[in-house]
Amino acid sequence: MVERAAKQQLRVGxxxxxxxLKGALKLELYTDDPDGRFVPGATFTLQVPQDSKWHxxxxxxxxxRWMNNHPVVFLEGIEDRxxxxxxxxxxxxxEQDQAEAEAQPEDDAWYDHQLAGLDVVRDGVVVGKVSRVDHLPSHDLxxxxxxxxxxxxxxxxxxxPEVDLAAGRVTVTPPAGLFEELPDDAPATPDAEGPAD
Incomplete structure (x- = not known):
């Protein structure tokens, strides 16, 4: 039996x-090697809303190229603003070979399958497990x-602040109320007939 090399999707920008005015786009980079990733001829799949013409x-x-310390890309077929x-x-x-990804790991970059199933640790105590990763335009969840x-x-x-794949856990320092309901600030008061005249 011949097994095809596993492919993984890597988010790069x-x-x-x-x-x-000539179709250039500023980039937010999710890679440590932009000059190597964004070489002429490199092809990327797009994550866009379903109603986008680019879906x-x-x-x-x-x-x-770099313009005023900002990464800028020109894409084939996009010629105006x-x-x-x-x-x-x-x-x-x-798309990247899993072997290549493991040979050239990127800082602060993980595949969804690496995160799913990890223990979630808060103050040294396991509070849950990562079930999946949702990707939003602003950040991942x-x-x-x-x-x-x-x-x-x-x-x-x-x-x-920390993802430790070897230990099988992520460490979280959530704001108050993310993992538990906050108590009401005001103490409960018994029902009253109303103020006396």
Whole structure:
């Protein structure tokens, strides 16, 4: 039996806004090697809303450059500002061999399957498990299963400061109220007939 090498999807960037009049787009980078990822001819799949004209399509890099310390990309077929505006906020994904990904790990970058099933630890105590990862335009969410309920945890360093794949856990420092209901500030008062005249 011949097994095909496992492929994984790796998120490498998001198109922030149109830049100039010739179809360039500013990038938010999710890779440590932008000059290696965004070479001419590199093709990316797009994560866009289903009603977008770009849904189900791919884009190919024509040129990548740095302008005033900002990464900017030109994509094939996008030649003016109006067309660039139509693809703003799209997230770019690339298919990568699992072996390549493990040989060249990126800081602060994990595959969904690596995160799913990890213990969620708060103050040294396991409070739940990661059931899945939801990808939003602004940031990702870890969906944590605890006590039969799901809690949405923003996957940002301020709330999830550590991911330890070897130990099988993520450490969380959530704000008050994320994992539990906050008590009412005002003490409960018994029913009263109302103020006396």
């Amino acid at each position: 998001r198109l922030l806004k149109a830049h100039g 189900g399509k791919t884009v190919t890099v024509q040129e990548f 109006n067309e660039a505006e139509s693809i703003v906020r799209a997230i770019l994904w690339i 870890l969906i944590v299963r605890m006590d039969g309920e799901e809690v949405m945890v923003p996957f940002v360093s301020a709330i999830v």
